[in-house]
Amino acid sequence: SDPEEIRGSFPDIRLVTKPYSGEDLIEAVAMACGRVPSA
Numbered sequence: 135s136d137p138e139e140i141r142g143s144f145p146d147i148r149l150v151t152k153p154y155s156g157e158d159l160i161e162a163v164a165m166a167c168g169r170v171p172s173a
Contacts, residue, residue, distance in 0.1 A: 141149055150162045164170045 137149060137151055148162045148165060150158050161170065
């Protein structure tokens with residue numbers, strides 16, 4: 135899938151690209167669960 139196409143389809147969702155790791159993944163999951171405010 136094309137990351138730009140995905141961002142266009144879901145503008146309010148943070149996209150974490152492969153490899154899934156580190157702070158990017160943790161922050162994205164936390165935002166999805168409502169644990170931290172979105173950036």
